[in-house]
Amino acid sequence: YFGASILTGSDSFQEVDVKIERPTYNKPFLGGFRNMSTGVELHNAGSQTKPPKRPHKGIQLFCKETQTAVEKNKQQQTRNTTSTQMTKIGLYVSNMTDKLITPGKYFTAEEYHKRRLEAVIVLQKYFRRWHAINLVQNLKEQKRLRLAWKAEEELQKKREKEEKLRREYEKKLNPKTKEDFELLYHELELWMQEETERINRTLTGAERKAALCALLEEETQLIACIGMHKLDANLENQQKSILHLLRKCAQPRRWKAFDGKITEMDTQSTLRGKELLEIYRSITKEGIPKDERISVLLTVKCTVKEHECKLTQEIVALIDREIDLLSRDVKECNLEGLRKRICTLFLQYIKIPEFNPEVAGLLKVPQDPLTLYKKVYFCHSCENYLPSTEFPLAANSRTIGRCHSCYRLENEARQREAYLKYRLILEDLRKSEVDYQDDSKIVFLVQLPDMQYLIENIWNCQSALSASSDLYDLVMVRWDKQHEWSPWNTILLTKEEADAHLKLCNLQKTYEAPFISKMEQKHIRAKNYFAQIPVMSSFLRRSNNQAN
Incomplete structure (x- = not known):
């Protein structure tokens, strides 16, 4: 605001306040002039009246650019001016560089399309020849790769067979297990x-x-x-x-972190286990010098003296006796019995949880005898009380028979049967069932005698397809892979046949009706045998319900 005086009469003035509004928009250019001497530009003034607003139509509008093309008019002129001139009276134009053009043979649209078709046929002929050459080359390459793969497979089988024979020969020559x-x-x-x-x-x-x-x-x-x-x-x-x-x-504690890395931690008990392991290795080592042997014995003596009991006192007495005999230069062959006694007593010392806490969870015999009352059975053959894990139990067993040792002794004396092949088939079957991850249970109830009965009496120790009788090359798989394995849902095949069988989607379309009927008969025989087992009866009823 600023004040202004307005003349209202001959000698009177009135003060008026004038309100000035700052424009919020740029003043439009309305022309003007420039002073030639000073160079100052003077623009024509615009009115200060605020432009009226357009009435709102109630619709939200958006501005956008128009697609009108910008046009320009510009004259063009060719670079070279040309002209033609004909011979006439008073003017001669040379025709030395002229060319005589004669029209060719006229051909119709039908002839034109015929020529195009002939050209297309030629192109197709050469393309098909090129395609056939490539196809034959690809087939030859596939045949070469197939023959190479087949030769490699045969060579691999031959190597595996030779390796198996070598291992069997080594087992027979130097038996260990x-x-x-x-x-x-x-x-x-x-x-x-x-x-x-x-x-x-x-x-x-x-x-x-x-x-x-x-x-x-x-x-x-x-x-x-x-x-x-x-x-x-x-x-x-x-x-x-x-x-x-x-x-x-002596093994440290291990656990896997979220990133997959293994973390190890040594506790006080594992460090104690490492110490006792090193001492036991030193005391059982043979052919060491006398001074080193005496040093090892003194280490053992200091270790066992930490606990006072009858066992440690006996170990200390034996160590003192050996040190005394070593000082008298007694031969090592005469000290062999004494050293065995020291090793045996020190091993008993290691197996006591009070002296080696880590061994408590690794001993077969628990520290509390009350835990054995319900798990110990009497073997009528060797007349020993043994844990339940020492007795073989078939799926149809109703009583506890003889222990593993008695069965093994009777087999060595009379039948002399080799159960390794049946054990390998059962182990492979259990591993394959674990990979399905469908909570299959029957395969873990079947024991070695049951597997032997299935292979010998139901499947006649041969493959159902190729009749191969090499049990080391045979495996048991599911007949119908949609259901869990059971003696009435299985088939005995070679490894290659089993891989091909498990890839099938529809057994009815793949195998012929006589073969399927033969398999069903074998499954019925297996059902009749295992139906006598109370544990298997519930699984048998469930499979019958699924079939219905």
Whole structure:
């Protein structure tokens, strides 16, 4: 605001307040002029009246650019001016550079399309030739790859077979485990049967009896040799089991983090286990110098003196005795028995949870005897009380029979059967069922005698498709992969046949009706055998309900 004086009369003025509004928009250019001497530009003034607003129509409007093209008019002129000139009177134009053009043969639209069709046929002919060459080359390459793959597969099978034979030969030559001795006794029984058959076929009378007596004597020597190997293997396996137990005691705690990394932590009990493991390794080492042996014995003595009991006192007394004998230069062969006693007593010391807390959860015999009352059974053959895990229980068992050791001893003395092949089939079957992750239970109820009955009596120890009788190459899989494995939903095949069978979607369209009927008969026989088992009856009813 500012004040202004307005003349109202001859000598009177009136003060008026004038309100000035600052414009919120740019003043439009309305022309003007420029002073030529000073260069100052003077623009024509616009009115200060505020422009009226357009009335609101009640509709929201948006501004956008128009698509009108900007046009320009500009004159063009060719760069070279040309003209034509004809010969006339008074003017001569040379025709040396002129060309004479004559029209060609006229052809119709039908002839034109015919030429195009012929050209297309030629192009198709060459394209098809090129395509056929590529197709043949691809087929040749696929055939070459197929033959190479087939040769590689045959070579791999040959290598696996040779490796299996080599492992079997190694097991027979240097048996280590119970399965190795079982296989060795089985080979001995096969050899005895062949020799007996040969003697009965070729000899008679006194010669036959003498040959059978010589064969019996040779069998006795072989059994004694196998027994010596078994004693050596038991000693070696016992030492390995002891070291395995001590390694477990010394193993640190492990857990997996969210990022997949393994974290390890040593506790006081695991450190104690490591210390006892190192001491046991040192005390069982042979061929060390006398000074080092005395140092190891003093370490053991300091370790066991931490706890006062009858066992530690006996260990300390034996250590003092060996140190005294070493100081008198006694031969090591005369100290062998004493050293074994020290190792045995120190191992007993390690297995006591008060001295080695980590061993408490690894001992087979629990510390509380009351926990054994419901899990201990009496073996009527060896007359020993053993835990339930030492007794083989078939699916149709109703009472507790003999223990594993008695069954193994009877097998070595009489039948001499090799159950390794059946055990491998059962283990492979359980692994494959775990991979399905559909909570299958029947396969874990079936035991080794049940699997042997299925293979020998139901499937006749051969593949259902190729009749292959090599049990090491046979596997059991589901007949219908949509349902869990059971003795009435299984088929015995080779490994290659099993892989192809599990890829099938519709069994009715793949196999012929006689083959399916044959499989159903085998499944009915298996149902009749396992229906006698109370545990299997519930699964059998459930499978019947699903079939209906």
